[in-house]
Amino acid sequence: MASVVLLDIQRMSSEDGPGLRTTAFLKGCPLNCPWCHNPESISFKPQVLWHGTRCIGCAGCVKVCPLHGIELKPGGLERSSACIGCFACCEECPAGAHEGKGHETEVKALARQLVKDRAYWGKDGGVTLSGGEALMQEGMVDLLCILKFAGVHTALDTCGFVPAARLERALAYTDLVLYDLKLADPVEHKELTGVSNAVILDNLKTVAAWAVKGGRLWIRTPIIPGATDSAANISGIAAILNALPEGAVERWELCAFNNLCGAKYKSLGLSWAYEGIPLMEKAMLEALVALAEQTDCCPNIRWTGAAQRTADSTS
Numbered sequence: 001m002a003s004v005v006l007l008d009i010q011r012m013s014s015e016d017g018p019g020l021r022t023t024a025f026l027k028g029c030p031l032n033c034p035w036c037h038n039p040e041s042i043s044f045k046p047q048v049l050w051h052g053t054r055c056i057g058c059a060g061c062v063k064v065c066p067l068h069g070i071e072l073k074p075g076g077l078e079r080s081s082a083c084i085g086c087f088a089c090c091e092e093c094p095a096g097a098h099e100g101k102g103h104e105t106e107v108k109a110l111a112r113q114l115v116k117d118r119a120y121w122g123k124d125g126g127v128t129l130s131g132g133e134a135l136m137q138e139g140m141v142d143l144l145c146i147l148k149f150a151g152v153h154t155a156l157d158t159c160g161f162v163p164a165a166r167l168e169r170a171l172a173y174t175d176l177v178l179y180d181l182k183l184a185d186p187v188e189h190k191e192l193t194g195v196s197n198a199v200i201l202d203n204l205k206t207v208a209a210w211a212v213k214g215g216r217l218w219i220r221t222p223i224i225p226g227a228t229d230s231a232a233n234i235s236g237i238a239a240i241l242n243a244l245p246e247g248a249v250e251r252w253e254l255c256a257f258n259n260l261c262g263a264k265y266k267s268l269g270l271s272w273a274y275e276g277i278p279l280m281e282k283a284m285l286e287a288l289v290a291l292a293e294q295t296d297c298c299p300n301i302r303w304t305g306a307a308q309r310t311a312d313s314t315s
């Protein structure tokens, strides 16, 4: 049976579908969005995060790196871009300062690990497969199949830029699809994510057809300042949803920009284009929801996540 490259497992998640869920994050994404709040999920290769505040300066990692690719400098640690992700530095470090991301896992073993959480799922919860882009890994269809036959509620969080045949096979074992629609305009989509949205919109039609036959489809739009937060973009996405079969979309979530991931970029030795950008104002998120509601494209539209605290706000 196939293996997959696992990034992480998040337990007790309440934001990746109904009920309490276990979310498995897979490594690798075909898009390259500058606002990504999981930068360690973009590359398909194993990577190492370095947490400088934990380092005690023992130089153990420097000695074990087979590439001699680690240097300790006054300003911090530098890792060679040729890093092969062997994780020798992670095993050697006595302080847990190196954190390896991207472990190859056999699909059956991963399924066994996920099903252990069944006790807290209740009647609504289950497993969500996310990423990166979970469906870029062939083994995800096998994983969904095993989970479905084990009686688990399965949700698939996808960016939609995936092989159409694999998506169709995955839908047979999926209860709920969380489908990202970031930008309606194909040119802007290419400029900001690296790919056109043509494949994404084609695959959306497949998922919508599946949804009207008994599946469930939630749309998710990250609301990113200066990128996806315009009225034109929200109206454009609403028009796309309105062109889908009646009743296909159960919910549309406008996911507020999250600025908590700056430390992750630093740990990877990367700069982040959104460093220092504050959370969005609640009034703006509510205005976008009101605009979307006027279009009658979906019966349930809401914003999710956190907004700026103001005198009249508790979010």
Ligand code: SF4
Residues within 6 Å of the ligand: 048, 064, 065, 066, 067, 069, 070, 079, 080, 082, 083, 084, 085, 086, 087, 088, 089, 090
């Ligand atoms: S993961 Fe391996 S190659 Fe990469 S820095 Fe650590 S020891 Fe070196």
Ligand code: SF4
Residues within 6 Å of the ligand: 054, 055, 056, 057, 058, 059, 060, 061, 062, 072, 092, 093, 094, 095, 096, 097, 098
């Ligand atoms: S092994 Fe860990 S504690 Fe020692 S220098 Fe490397 S990162 Fe720092």
